[in-house]
Every structure is written in structure tokens, then in C-alpha cells.
Amino acid sequence: MIENARPYEIFFRSPVRTVVVRVPTHVLGLRSFLLGQVAAVRLGSERPLVGPAVAFFARLARSQAALGETEAALFAQPSVDLIRAVVTTGLGRDDLARGPLHDTLLQRVEEYVRLHLAEPDLTAARIAAAHHVSVRQLYLTLSRAGIALGDWKGRSASRSAGRNWRRPCTDS
Numbered sequence: 220m221i222e223n224a225r226p227y228e229i230f231f232r233s234p235v236r237t238v239v240v241r242v243p244t245h246v247l248g249l250r251s252f253l254l255g256q257v258a259a260v261r262l263g264s265e266r267p268l269v270g271p272a273v274a275f276f277a278r279l280a281r282s283q284a285a286l287g288e289t290e291a292a293l294f295a296q297p298s299v300d301l302i303r304a305v306v307t308t309g310l311g312r313d314d315l316a317r318g319p320l321h322d323t324l325l326q327r328v329e330e331y332v333r334l335h336l337a338e339p340d341l342t343a344a345r346i347a348a349a350h351h352v353s354v355r356q357l358y359l360t361l362s363r364a365g366i367a368l369g370d371w372k373g374r375s376a377s378r379s380a381g382r383n384w385r386r387p388c389t390d391s
Contacts, residue, residue, distance in 0.1 A: 227259060238280040240298065247303045253310060262309045271327050272305050274334070297326050324350060324360050343368055 244254055264270050279294060286294075300322040307315040331349055335341050346368075347357040361368055 238276050240276055240302065242299055242302055246299050247306065249303065249306065249315065253312070253315075254306070257306055257309050260309065262305060266305075266309060268301075268305045268308050271330050272301050274330050275301060275326060278330070297323055301326065324352065324356075325364050328357065328360070 244251070247254070262269050264273070276298070279298070283291070303315075304323055307313070327350060328346060331346060332341065343354050343357055347354045350357070352360075358368070
């Protein structure tokens with residue numbers, strides 16, 4: 220995380236591709252002294268939320284041109300919540316991260332399913348365990364979004380394979 224209000228320099232030893240996500244710090248709802256503790260600190264992939272966050276923002280950047288203004292606006296709050304979750308867990312302040320973790324569960328589950336869709340052992344239990352929630356909480360979150368896991372896995376597989384997927388997926 221880089222705070223643009225202060226001067227900074229970044230040096231890389233080799234060429235790097237980046238996606239820059241700029242968010243006004245007040246939108247994160249965190250006190251400046253907390254942000255100061257994590258500013259200019261590398262939050263690497265050894266932290267559990269960083270990988271899914273990077274995948275989410277990279278995917279969003281790739282599809283940016285295809286998104287309309289209304290669709291793009293729908294990503295604003297989940298993006299802020301995900302950044303806040305990464306920052307607060309980077310601070311070791313899980314108490315500040317619980318809200319954003321809950322609020323971004325659906326996006327994180329969607330990304331996880333996309334990444335593991337071809338794996339035959341992709342079940343609700345595995346997805347829930349990967350996100351440190353109960354299977355019940357996973358199904359509740361999906362239900363609130365109008366998603367049935369088996370149907371969704373089938374539609375996702377169909378899209379990724381470029382064919383119609385007519386048989387329902389089984390979920391154990």
C-alpha cells in the first residue's frame with residue numbers, strides 16, 4: 220500500500236507489470252495512524268488475502284474496457300472492502316477485518332471457484348474450509364446472492380468450456 224499524500228520512490232530489480240488501484244484513504248474508514256503502519260510495507264502473497272485480492276483486481280483491470288459505467292460502479296464498494304480487509308489483516312488487526320471479510324466473501328468465493336473449477340473435488344466443504352467459514356455460512360451467502368452452488372458451478376464450467384452445460388453438478 221502506498222499513500223500518495225507523501226513522497227515516495229519504488230525500485231524494482233526487474234521489469235514489473237502492475238495494476239494500480241487508487242482509493243481515498245478516508246473511504247477505508249481506518250485511522251491515519253493505522254494506515255501509516257502499513258504504508259510502504261510489502262504485503263506479499265504469504266498473507267492469505269493478498270493472492271485472492273491480486274487475482275480479483277487483475278481480473279477487474281483486464282475486463283475494465285468491457286464494463287459499462289453502471290457495472291463498474293457495482294465493483295466500487297466490494298473493492299474498497301477487499302482493500303480494507305487486506306490492510307487490516309496486514310496490520311494483524313483481525314477485529315477490524317471481520318466486517319470486510321464478511322462483506323467480500325461472495326467475491327472471494329467466486330474467484331476461488333473460477334480458479335479451481337476443473338478440479339473434481341471442488342465441494343461446498345472444501346470451498347468453505349478455504350475461506351474459514353462453515354458450509355452453512357457459505358450456502359447462506361450464496362443464497363442471499365441468488366446463487367445455487369451446483370447450478371453456478373455448472374454455468375461457470377459451461378462458460379469456461381465454451382459449451383452449454385445441461386446436467387446439474389453434484390455437490391457433496
